[in-house]
Amino acid sequence: MTTAAIGKYDFAPMDSADKFPAPLLYFGWEDHLMMCAPYCVPFPPNLVFGDMLRGPFADIYGYHPDFAKIDWDKAEWFKSGKPWKPDYTKSLADNGLKHKDVIRFRTPGLTGLKGSCH
Amino acid sequence: MDMPAKKLGLKERYAALTRDLHWDTTYQPMDKVFPYVSYEGIKIHDWSKWEDPFRLTMDGYWKYQAEKERKLYAIMDAFAQNNGHLGVTDARYINTLKLFLTGVSPLEYMAHRGFAHVGRSFPGAGARVACLMQSLDEIRHAQTQIHSMSVYNKHYNGFHDWQHMHDRVWYLSVPKSFFDDAVTAGPFEYMIAIGFAFEYVLTNLLFVPFISGAAYNGDMGAMAFGFSAQSDESRHMTLGLEMIKFILEQDPDNVPIVQRWIDKWFWRGYRVLTLVAMMMDYMLPKRVMSWKEAWEIYAEENGGALFADLARYGIRVPKGWKQACEDKDYLSHQAWNVFYNYGAAAPFHTWTPSKEDMDWLSAKYPNSFDKLYRPLWEHYTEQAEKGNRYYSKTLPMLCQTCQIPMFFTEPGDPTKICYRESEYKGEKYHTCSDGCKEIFDNEPEKYIQSWLPVHQIYQGNCFLPGTDPTAPGFDPLIAVLQYYNMNIGRDNFDFNGIEFGKGSEDKNNFEKWKAMSTGNM
Numbered sequence A: 001m002t003t004a005a006i007g008k009y010d011f012a013p014m015d016s017a018d019k020f021p022a023p024l025l026y027f028g029w030e031d032h033l034m035m036c037a038p039y040c041v042p043f044p045p046n047l048v049f050g051d052m053l054r055g056p057f058a059d060i061y062g063y064h065p066d067f068a069k070i071d072w073d074k075a076e077w078f079k080s081g082k083p084w085k086p087d088y089t090k091s092l093a094d095n096g097l098k099h100k101d102v103i104r105f106r107t108p109g110l111t112g113l114k115g116s117c118h
Numbered sequence B: 001m002d003m004p005a006k007k008l009g010l011k012e013r014y015a016a017l018t019r020d021l022h023w024d025t026t027y028q029p030m031d032k033v034f035p036y037v038s039y040e041g042i043k044i045h046d047w048s049k050w051e052d053p054f055r056l057t058m059d060g061y062w063k064y065q066a067e068k069e070r071k072l073y074a075i076m077d078a079f080a081q082n083n084g085h086l087g088v089t090d091a092r093y094i095n096t097l098k099l100f101l102t103g104v105s106p107l108e109y110m111a112h113r114g115f116a117h118v119g120r121s122f123p124g125a126g127a128r129v130a131c132l133m134q135s136l137d138e139i140r141h142a143q144t145q146i147h148s149m150s151v152y153n154k155h156y157n158g159f160h161d162w163q164h165m166h167d168r169v170w171y172l173s174v175p176k177s178f179f180d181d182a183v184t185a186g187p188f189e190y191m192i193a194i195g196f197a198f199e200y201v202l203t204n205l206l207f208v209p210f211i212s213g214a215a216y217n218g219d220m221g222a223m224a225f226g227f228s229a230q231s232d233e234s235r236h237m238t239l240g241l242e243m244i245k246f247i248l249e250q251d252p253d254n255v256p257i258v259q260r261w262i263d264k265w266f267w268r269g270y271r272v273l274t275l276v277a278m279m280m281d282y283m284l285p286k287r288v289m290s291w292k293e294a295w296e297i298y299a300e301e302n303g304g305a306l307f308a309d310l311a312r313y314g315i316r317v318p319k320g321w322k323q324a325c326e327d328k329d330y331l332s333h334q335a336w337n338v339f340y341n342y343g344a345a346a347p348f349h350t351w352t353p354s355k356e357d358m359d360w361l362s363a364k365y366p367n368s369f370d371k372l373y374r375p376l377w378e379h380y381t382e383q384a385e386k387g388n389r390y391y392s393k394t395l396p397m398l399c400q401t402c403q404i405p406m407f408f409t410e411p412g413d414p415t416k417i418c419y420r421e422s423e424y425k426g427e428k429y430h431t432c433s434d435g436c437k438e439i440f441d442n443e444p445e446k447y448i449q450s451w452l453p454v455h456q457i458y459q460g461n462c463f464l465p466g467t468d469p470t471a472p473g474f475d476p477l478i479a480v481l482q483y484y485n486m487n488i489g490r491d492n493f494d495f496n497g498i499e500f501g502k503g504s505e506d507k508n509n510f511e512k513w514k515a516m517s518t519g520n521m
Helices: A049-061 B010-017 B058-081 B093-105 B105-121 B125-153 B161-167 B172-183 B185-215 B220-250 B254-272 B272-281 B291-315 B322-326 B329-342 B355-364 B369-385 B435-444 B453-458 B478-481 B505-518
Strands: A023-029 A039-042 A076-079 A082-084 A099-105 B413-417 B422-424 B427-431
Touching: A023 B220, A039 B105, A039 B453, A049 B427, A099 B427, B010 B427, B058 B125, B058 B220, B093 B125, B093 B161, B093 B185, B093 B272, B105 B125, B105 B172, B105 B185, B105 B478, B125 B220, B161 B172, B161 B453, B172 B272, B185 B220, B185 B272, B185 B291, B220 B291, B254 B272, B254 B322, B272 B291, B272 B329, B272 B355, B291 B322, B291 B369, B322 B505, B329 B369, B355 B435, B369 B427, B422 B435, B427 B435
Parallel strands: A023 A099
Antiparallel strands: A023 A039, A076 A082, A076 A099, B422 B427
16 A cells, blocks of 8 residues: 555655664663653664663663662563563664664563552 | 526525536646546546535625624623633643644644645535535634633733644644644545544544533633534534545445545544543543543444444444544543653643542543552652652653554553554654554555654754754753743643642632632732
8 A cells, every 4th residue: 555646755754863863762661651651762872781771761760669679680671572682781782773673671570559550 | 697587596596606616627628627636546426416415605604604703702802801711610721721722723724724725626516615614614713712712821821832832842743743644635535534534523522522621611712612613513524424425425446445544534533532531531620521431422322323324335433443442441541641741841731630530530430540540640649749740851752653652552451552563665663553553554655754753853853043952051851842932930840830839820820810809819
């Protein structure tokens, strides 16, 4: 199926990687809907994965009472919904993350405020 | 020229003022005069089969509308002169008007443009005249809404630059892109999108909540424009229904095309109604009914009957119907949490529901509220009272199709965010639901052009000219709010104040003025 048009209909995508200061990474915390939606941040590709967790993630998610209880060694990760294992000591690029990839993490045992998944 | 011998009857007069205005062109071929009528694949064999759903002539239309206008402006003048704004339940209500003015009134204007454009595109005089009248109705609605809400702009924050905001502010890209999608489609798709799916199937879920909300909360001004628009709305509904039946009756090949448009535009419209859901359940101090109840009456009952009627043409209920019915327990709560998260970045106030509000929500939503949402609001309130009100400072991931932050949950599991992914020409695209993914996959060429506010901010396109993002201490979020032309600290943040408990300017002024009008201050 294509767009019905009266002539040639061919446009460049609005959000290709070259237009951003760094590739976009989307990320979400499962079972914690207080932070209402996954986030979108252009992270430098040479940022070390573990540094991202200790730095930006702590700033972003630190408000949630569960965040301080996270054991990152037990976190389960998903990339595009499929189980995935990042290497915390490697950079985002070396972990294979590219522009507009989406990752999620689940923290077993932590299910939000009074178990409400918020 | 032959002069009529006697005064024409209503029917003849109608024919003379509509059908007789049409002729087949001879200097230019008809397909050059009406170039947009065939490229969508819709086959129309006989425009004379168009049944005019209402026999209104232009001169009759004019007299009728002028009369309504006189009444409306009399009420609006009285409302303004008597400080009618102090009669509303409390200042939280006024935020629903900010949402309406920035999110809905600009769509009325777009509907005016859209109907003028498609009216010009149809080679049938009946459809053309009906579209012309609707086009005029829509610009009148835009004008009367702006006019009747202008009185609030004298007293309250957030009303000052609605058109500018509509084109820029993150959540307003949701209604804006919805209508831009419709007006950039062909004339038949536009008629199914706006004339049928929106005006016929979903309009009651937009106007009834806002206008009844106004009535319940003592807002005579907004109520008056609602009633003034009401008789037009029933005409619009009739036009939408006539259009779909006409297209379906003209050729069986039209059925699958129309079905795809119904699937698409039901879902697009339903997503826009997210804003109405949260307005009904969370923003009205005195609530009319819950979103869930409104959905059951206006969608499940009325819509169910409509699609049973259309079944004889081979049309079935829209694909997302079941999902939308399932979501009614969760939608408004999830949506208000988004605005609570981003309460620093919207030009209206947000708040947590009071204990009484929560008891009402709990009674209306026995399947979901206490289990899923009460713990959240109680936590937020407790933190806010300790001076730790939550504001998210990180931008959310948006759906490529509806442009709403990706907060919607999986079918059957309200605790799990729904992620969908597509690939087009080597680039990844993310959507919030099966409905939005299918719309994207059907026309990726169109949706790769989406102006997603979050991505535009990161591309550096949402700062005022002269802004230097490399300057020391540069705060990108403040710069974006300046680009939105928000009065930072007055339009945004919690209804109960930036410093929680001290009150927003709107809240404090309303209480002060109300006390002055009822006592001796």
